[in-house]
Amino acid sequence: MKKQRSTFLFSVLCFGMAFLYIPMVMLVIYSFNYSKIVPVWGGFSTRWYAKLFESEEVWNALTLSLQIAVINATFATLLGTMAGLALVRFGRFRGRTIFSGMISAPLVMPEVITGLSLLMFFIALQQLVGWPEKRGMTTITIAHITFSLAYVAVIIQSRLSGMSQSLEEAAQDLGAKPFRVMFDITLPLLTPGMMAGWLLAFTLSLDDLVIASFVKGPGSDTLPILIYSRVRLGLRPDINALATIIIATVAVGVLIAGWIMIRQYKKQKADQQMAAS
Amino acid sequence: MTIFGFGWEIMTNETNYQDRQWLDPDAEPFIQLRGVTKQFGSFTAVKGVDLDIYKGELFSLLGGSGCGKTTLLRMLAGFETPTSGTIYIDGMAMNDVPPYERPVNMMFQSYALFPHMTVESNVAYGLKRDGVKKSEIAERVDAMLSMVELSDFAKRKPHQLSGGQRQRVALARALVKRPKVLLLDEPLVALDKRLREQTQFELMNIQDKLGVTFIVVTHDQEEAMTLSTRIAVMDQGQFMQIGTPTEIYEYPETKLIANFIGSVNMFEGRVVSNDDDHMLVDSVETACRFELGAVAKAEKGAKLWVAVRPEKISMSTTAPQSVGTNQIKGTVHDIGYLGNMSIYRIQLDQNGSSEGGSLVEVTVPNQVRPKDGKHAIDWDDEVYLSWHPESSVALFR
Ligand SMILES: Nc1ncnc2c1ncn2[C@@H]1O[C@H](COP(=O)(O)OP(=O)(O)O)[C@@H](O)[C@H]1O
Ligand SMILES: [Mg+2]
Numbered sequence: 001m002k003k004q005r006s007t008f009l010f011s012v013l014c015f016g017m018a019f020l021y022i023p024m025v026m027l028v029i030y031s032f033n034y035s036k037i038v039p040v041w042g043g044f045s046t047r048w049y050a051k052l053f054e055s056e057e058v059w060n061a062l063t064l065s066l067q068i069a070v071i072n073a074t075f076a077t078l079l080g081t082m083a084g085l086a087l088v089r090f091g092r093f094r095g096r097t098i099f100s101g102m103i104s105a106p107l108v109m110p111e112v113i114t115g116l117s118l119l120m121f122f123i124a125l126q127q128l129v130g131w132p133e134k135r136g137m138t139t140i141t142i143a144h145i146t147f148s149l150a151y152v153a154v155i156i157q158s159r160l161s162g163m164s165q166s167l168e169e170a171a172q173d174l175g176a177k178p179f180r181v182m183f184d185i186t187l188p189l190l191t192p193g194m195m196a197g198w199l200l201a202f203t204l205s206l207d208d209l210v211i212a213s214f215v216k217g218p219g220s221d222t223l224p225i226l227i228y229s230r231v232r233l234g235l236r237p238d239i240n241a242l243a244t245i246i247i248a249t250v251a252v253g254v255l256i257a258g259w260i261m262i263r264q265y266k267k268q269k270a271d272q273q274m275a276a277s
Numbered sequence: 278m279t280i281f282g283f284g285w286e287i288m289t290n291e292t293n294y295q296d297r298q299w300l301d302p303d304a305e306p307f308i309q310l311r312g313v314t315k316q317f318g319s320f321t322a323v324k325g326v327d328l329d330i331y332k333g334e335l336f337s338l339l340g341g342s343g344c345g346k347t348t349l350l351r352m353l354a355g356f357e358t359p360t361s362g363t364i365y366i367d368g369m370a371m372n373d374v375p376p377y378e379r380p381v382n383m384m385f386q387s388y389a390l391f392p393h394m395t396v397e398s399n400v401a402y403g404l405k406r407d408g409v410k411k412s413e414i415a416e417r418v419d420a421m422l423s424m425v426e427l428s429d430f431a432k433r434k435p436h437q438l439s440g441g442q443r444q445r446v447a448l449a450r451a452l453v454k455r456p457k458v459l460l461l462d463e464p465l466v467a468l469d470k471r472l473r474e475q476t477q478f479e480l481m482n483i484q485d486k487l488g489v490t491f492i493v494v495t496h497d498q499e500e501a502m503t504l505s506t507r508i509a510v511m512d513q514g515q516f517m518q519i520g521t522p523t524e525i526y527e528y529p530e531t532k533l534i535a536n537f538i539g540s541v542n543m544f545e546g547r548v549v550s551n552d553d554d555h556m557l558v559d560s561v562e563t564a565c566r567f568e569l570g571a572v573a574k575a576e577k578g579a580k581l582w583v584a585v586r587p588e589k590i591s592m593s594t595t596a597p598q599s600v601g602t603n604q605i606k607g608t609v610h611d612i613g614y615l616g617n618m619s620i621y622r623i624q625l626d627q628n629g630s631s632e633g634g635s636l637v638e639v640t641v642p643n644q645v646r647p648k649d650g651k652h653a654i655d656w657d658d659e660v661y662l663s664w665h666p667e668s669s670v671a672l673f674r
Pocket of ligand 2: 347
């Protein structure tokens with residue numbers, strides 16, 4: 001009975017994994033295809049990788065995407081942290097519940113709507129104050145910040161409510177003024193949450209296609225937009241190569257994060273043993 | 278005679294008041310609470326309490342969970358503002374003084390050690406915020422850590438310490454600032470029994486050495502009895518009685534207190550006569566006459582409860598030579614052997630029969646070993662209970 005169930009679960013697991021990973025594996029394999037026509041295998045080659053790095057368009061899109069992602073992640077983390085702090089720590093103020101609900105709205109809002117409303121906002125703003133003159137990197141970055149800061153705020157909010165307020169009270173009790181408490185106690189304890197928020201904002205920005213395509217201007221193609229517009233005209237082996245590079249980067253990132261977490265876990269274990277002895 | 282008596286009186290007063298300032302009408306209380314009330318929404322956590330605490334006291338707030346002890350302590354520390362009433366510390370009203378400017382420090386229930394700082398920096402934090410010179414900080418932190426015997430652990434982080442060590446870091450961190458008052462919220466609750474007893478005495482020693490006023494919140498009556506100069510027993514946001522451990526234990530003012538601290542036997546009765554030096558009470562239930570020492574204001578016929586602690590009752594298998602007051606007969610119903618002593622439950626004879634009478638608890642020190650598993654007084658033995666008139670108290674509510 002028990003054995004049967006475990007075989008069943010195991011096959012479901014295998015099926016799910018296959019479903020997840022076979023497409024990606026195929027993409028990686030076909031990026032090494034010599035043939036120009038994607039579904040036809042023409043022997044092993046790395047020529048699409050070489051071609052990729054010759055293309056100025058790809059380089060531009062990549063640097064643009066990275067720039068936007070970094071700026072977005074940094075600002076979103078700053079603003080999101082402040083929002084989270086305000087919502088959890090500064091006591092009850094008028095309309096706190098409404099703010100608290102509103103900040104998480106962008107999480108469930110369809111991206112099309114976020115994108116459209118931001119586009120209209122930028123157009124209206126341009127007519128009123130003449131800024132932003134043309135849409136491009138600035139508008140994409142602002143758009144990204146507005147929705148990623150919601151994610152950061154939610155992360156910070158949950159970390160703060162899990163963090164006992166008595167630490168901050170203890171600091172006050174020892175003579176630290178509220179501002180001091182924030183820098184000495186609250187922010188250091190929030191660092192892991194802020195780092196997680198930064199990474200999340202970074203990835204959100206890096207793979208956003210919908211919002212960016214609404215608020216972008218001419219010649220400001222981010223990487224997802226570039227990939228999408230090329231693939232629309234048919235599958236292309238050089239795009240496979242680009243995707244493979246992205247997959248490899250993400251995989252390395254995940255491995256490093258996992259390694260750090262395991263190391264921390266082991267250290268904690270050792271500490272606890274030391275405390276017990 | 279009178280002259281000598283008078284002189285003696287003054288001398289004892291002077292020596293006594295040093296330890297027991299609350300008896301001295303001229304002593305200035307160090308902390309004063311006047312009509313302090315705290316409401317959370319429509320719920321009243323603390324109801325108009327008045328309290329005087331004197332310098333150097335080790336004062337306990339004792340009460341069950343949720344009775345408002347922590348709230349009261351947090352008002353003293355400045356984390357909650359009283360809804361009404363005033364708190365004075367060292368003669369100054371504290372209403373508008375923020376926590377970081379009050380001359381008190383608090384040891385939190387869960388210790389609240391900063392997890393990202395070493396033991397050393399945890400203890401130094403308060404001094405740094407006060408702008409104390411670096412060399413002096415190092416000196417004072419070292420001295421404090423060696424006092425709590427943690428010098429070898431200075432470079433560790435809090436999660437690398439055991440529960441008892443963390444407790445001592447928290448204590449050191451609060452004391453290093455030399456506060457005038459130290460507030461301790463359930464300081465020993467996270468420790469196991471052995472460590473708790475040991476730490477109780479350490480706390481008392483430290484308090485004695487530094488002369489700091491301690492206010493300790495606890496729900497453990499034994500802890501309060503061992504530690505305190507005085508105890509305030511709290512219930513539902515109010516003080517039921519304030520007094521020394523002896524006063525609270527020996528002279529409880531209400532049934533609730535008598536039951537809350539230690540165990541007690543209570544007999545309902547009515548006053549038969551009340552003279553200057555003794556009172557007689559008749560109890561219908563036990564068909565017995567009780568005699569008590571002098572009790573103020575109790576008229577004939579008034580209803581009351583006579584309370585006797587289990588250890589004040591003497592028990593014997595032989596009948597008393599003469600019939601008198603404070604004598605009851607019963608049968609051994611149950612024996613709880615604790616090693617150092619035994620707790621007997623005696624079923625009282627009710628109207629001549631031994632069925633269904635109420636149970637009386639008696640504790641007896643085990644001066645003689647039980648032989649072959651048999652106690653000197655054993656199950657189902659008939660026993661005679663009696664106690665001295667001065668050993669019981671009359672409770673009117
Ligand atoms: N910030 C708060 N908001 C609402 N109710 C509170 C708050 N703090 C305490 N209370 C309530 O006040 C009562 C007393 O709490 P507390 O002082 O913590 O009791 P304890 O004697 O166990 O320390 C409890 O019923 C608790 O629920
Ligand atoms: Mg409490």
